[in-house]
Amino acid sequence: MTERPTERVDTTRLQHMARAFTETAVLWAALDLSLFTHVAGGADTTEAVAAACGIRRLNADRLVTCALALDLLRKDTEGRLVNSPESERFLVEGTPSYAGAWMRFTRPDAPGWMQLTELLRRPEEPRRLGMYGDLTVEAARAYHEATYSVGMGAGRRFCRQVDLSGRRMLLDLGGGSGAYSINAVQSFPGLRATVLDLPAVVVVTREFCTQHGVADLVDTIGGDFTADPFPSCDAVVMASNLPIYDEVNIALVVRKAFDALDPGGEMHLVGEMLDDDGRGPVDAAMWGMQEILYNSGGKAHTRGQVRGYFTAAGFVDVTEHDFIPGVLVRTTGRKPV
Ligand SMILES: C[S@@+](CC[C@H](N)C(=O)[O-])C[C@H]1O[C@@H](n2cnc3c(N)ncnc32)[C@H](O)[C@@H]1O
Secondary structure (H helix, E strand, O other): OOOOOOOOOOOOOHHHHHHHHHHHHHHHHHHOOOHHHHHOOOOOOOOHHHHOOOOOOOHHHHHHHHHHHHEEEEEOOOEEEEOOOHHHHHHHOOOOOOOOOHHHOOOHHHHOOOOOHHHHHHOOOOOOHHHHHHHOOOHHHHHHHHHHHHHHHHHHHHHHOOOOOOOOEEEEEEEOHHHHHHHHHHOOOOOOEEEEEHHHHHHHHHHHHOOOOOOOOOEEEEOOOOOOOOOOOOEEEEEEHHHOOHHHHHHHHHHHHHHHHEEEEEEEEOOOOEEEOOOHHHHHHHHHHHHHHHOOOOOOOOOOOOOHHHHHHHOEOOOOOEEEEOOOEEEEEEEEO
């Protein structure tokens, strides 16, 4: 009889998981109180933090202690408080790389997550468009203030990874703020782009394009990419939409993109994807779960499933790249000539 190796276990990891929400709460409170902005501005002791944030010294002590433990703050060689490199780069208000809006993006969902058991028991049929079915321009503006704060970095990264020189028209499916299209038309002379997003969203897309001086190079179409026709193009990008839809709808959209592309054209789908063994990353699994809050049909997809949507549509040379390692994967394919 073979002996099964025994895995030594304790409760440490489970305890951390049971209290992980406390880290989220500290991050949001620190952002609300502009902790990192005050530290960048010279509040380098607990007393100075208390004064700058307008909170009691005891509470400043608690906040600073947690921020140090979470490596959001550090101490320099003289014991003065400083921001960690991440906080300095992304959490100081008024800087171009400030990403506070994105860090708070899922905050309105927190009460819903605390009702997860009830939501999992919900018997109703999911709605195809989930939260997007009744989006107003105001809601779209707030939503894309957040996506823009990280999307521009992603758009720049896309243009470093993907050479679109010689292409004429990039179709940006669910392009939101237009972050990918804005970067693409600025990076590749002669390229135009069309953002196809919901009618309320493209109002906001146009605002961002105007702000970046590319309104004449980026067109918008207000529509539903699962239902409305696509314009002719020779490149397609679909970024950060994957867990919003189920297998049938993603396969449908990839197929429609294939049909809209010129022969020789290329498609790139950037999204959170599960590894093929389905064992993570956690983030990809959680974005799929997030959709339960909106009662959409969305779910997490594996890398293999996404490759399957491409090959079933007719794409060749289907390959995968770690777009942001551990976070986003880019699957790409070419329409045969
Ligand atoms: C997370 S945002 C990503 C925006 C942008 N691609 C980026 O990466 O910055 C998802 C976008 O998909 C759009 N979207 C979702 N369902 C859609 C549909 N059926 N038709 C068109 N756009 C859709 C949303 O309105 C939203 O702008």
